Amino acid sequence: MATSTVENYLKEILVITLEEEISKVPMGQVAKVLGVTPGTATSMAKSLERDGWIKYFPRVGVSLTKKGKKLAMNMLRRHRLLETFLVETLGLDWSEIHAEAEELEHAISEKVLEKLDDFLGRPRFDPHGDPIPSKGGVIQQMTSKPLSEFPEDASVRIESIIDQNKEFLRFARKSNLVPGQLLKIIGKEVCADAITLKTLKGKVVNLGFRSAEKVLVLPYE
Amino acid sequence: MATSTVENYLKEILVITLEEEISKVPMGQVAKVLGVTPGTATSMAKSLERDGWIKYFPRVGVSLTKKGKKLAMNMLRRHRLLETFLVETLGLDWSEIHAEAEELEHAISEKVLEKLDDFLGRPRFDPHGDPIPSKGGVIQQMTSKPLSEFPEDASVRIESIIDQNKEFLRFARKSNLVPGQLLKIIGKEVCADAITLKTLKGKVVNLGFRSAEKVLVLPYE
DNA sequence: TCTATAATTTTGACTAATCAAAATAAATAT
DNA sequence: ATATTTATTTTGATTAGTCAAAATTATAGA
Incomplete structure (x- = not known):
């Protein structure tokens, strides 16, 4: 089972990969988005590779394995569904939901997540307009x-x-x-x-x- | 800031204290409810005392300080409000909510908790009939x-x-x-x-x- | 009282995650 | 091509939380 630290690393690596359309994310960037020192990111990269979540290319960067991508997609789904819930149901402000979802996404079970999805009417976009990956980890095509x-x-x-x-x-x-x-x-x-x-x-x-x-x-x- | 391990220890100590009406919970019992070895419970007791959460009486047991009780009460509030949400809003089964709430209670912020409380209509009892401590940490304990x-x-x-x-x-x-x-x-x-x-x-x-x-x-x- | 049993504590070791600072490699500028 | 700057890795140390097993203390039985 992945710790929530592992979940965070994988999710952030995925987000950078999607946003910048690169295949290998340099360690400096990983360290920055996760708020750790570069050395920490490097040593983490090694243990993520040991456990089969990523591929680590020294002095170049990291990329997700199939297994890592699956988990990362799932985290993105959790994050975005939770953000939707926080805005739609509880009426939280747009600006505060990210940090909240960041915590909850590690604690919510698959079962509760699916119930929440039902309750929300299976939304396909979160409050920022970003697509919510499906249960299987597939992200909606960005067709208009x-x-x-x-x-x-x-x-x-x-x-x-x-x-x-x-x-x-x-x-x-x-x-x-x-x-x-x-x-x-x-x-x-x-x-x-x-x-x-x-x-x-x-x-x-x-x-x-x-x-x-x-x-x-x-x-x- | 308390880690979720600390939160768990304090909450369980509180629950035992309330249920058995004792003032000092023996270490064996602490170890048992938390699913750790006795040695772990002892060493944890020392660091909880160092940080002012509990009083530790060697070979006798532990009791919560004012600060510890406050946090523990707050955890109980979180737990019971979340259980209420899981049953009332998401329709989860009575038998599965405890474990779910156990995870979420550490991740939910004070702000989201209060929004949830509003959303649920400020219930005073959880689905098991147990009273939900108030925001200030006071439990309504009139004798029925x-x-x-x-x-x-x-x-x-x-x-x-x-x-x-x-x-x-x-x-x-x-x-x-x-x-x-x-x-x-x-x-x-x-x-x-x-x-x-x-x-x-x-x-x-x-x-x-x-x-x-x-x-x-x-x-x- | 003295011993057997039960509870508790100590000790030594381990893992995950982190930092600071030194070492190294790569990229850029002159 | 060489020096400087930037990025990355290594090294050594720290903290939280845990276990196994040995040592200690308390409790109860004969």
Whole structure:
């Protein structure tokens, strides 16, 4: 069984791998994200390799083995589901959930996690808009999705507008709803059928759900 | 900051102290409940004393200091609130919640705990009927009395059912006579040997005096 | 009282995780 | 090509928590 220190190392290595699209994460970076000295990261790398979690390439960096990646993906799932719970159910602030989830993710059992997933309605994105890996450890393809499927506070980038309607397109352009534009969902009232957006420049736009379905976006950052 | 090992030692010492009403818990018992060898318990006792959590009386046992008791009470609060959450919200089975809460209680922050408390409606009893210590670490420990001793119009909360009889327990559960349930005595006919109760939801139940003696309650409000 | 048994403590050893600081290797600049 | 800077590894030490087994003390029995 992996200790929570091991879980943290693997998860952070995975996150860096995904974010920077590199195959070997240098030790300095590992040390930095985990808040330990470089020497600690190196000695940890050796014992992680001994236990089959990673491959360690001296003076180059580390990469996850299949077994390591599986565990790391599972940790990411835990983390993101917990963040969703903390925001959606308990109403915690966006800014404080990361640290909280960081602790809980090591303590929650597989069973409770699945119950929580049910309770939350099997969300596919966390409050930051990041995809929640499936139970099997597969991460959702980053194919663009309708704006309407994202939760409040999500940061997204417009990929495309799927509507031929000239009226709508004109409105969209006028409101800066163009591919490439970065947006934050600052309000989502399901009962009122309304979504409120803010562009990077601070411009605020309101959309109905019907329209929000026509705007395909990707989670950003 | 206390490690989770420290938290466990203190909590278990508290539980034994409460259950057996003794002031000094012998080391053998500490070792047993924590699943460690006696030598480990002894050496742990020394470091717990060094850090001011307990008083250690060699060859006799340990007792909690004020500081230790405060932390231990807080752990008990965490444990029981989490058990309540696991049953009430996630629908876990009664038999599995203890082990789950045992892990989570060390990971949940004070802030999340209070949010959870709000979310659950500030329950005062966990699913086993045990009282949940208040935020300040005070445990509500009025002595419960048989339902039969209370007058008409009294509002009470069920503390426990003292009967081994399966028939009666089944009936009690069916009638919602379970720990934590709030009741009002709406009729008491001494000559007819009968008590009439009403639950919060308006359900009316009749009990004979013999049965009412088996239901221990506390006055409520 | 004296001995057998039970409980407790001591001792020595081990693992996981960490740091500080010295040593080494690689990358960059001159 | 050499010196300087930066990244990485090694070394030696520390702390928390644990066990096994020997030593000690207390308890109870005859």
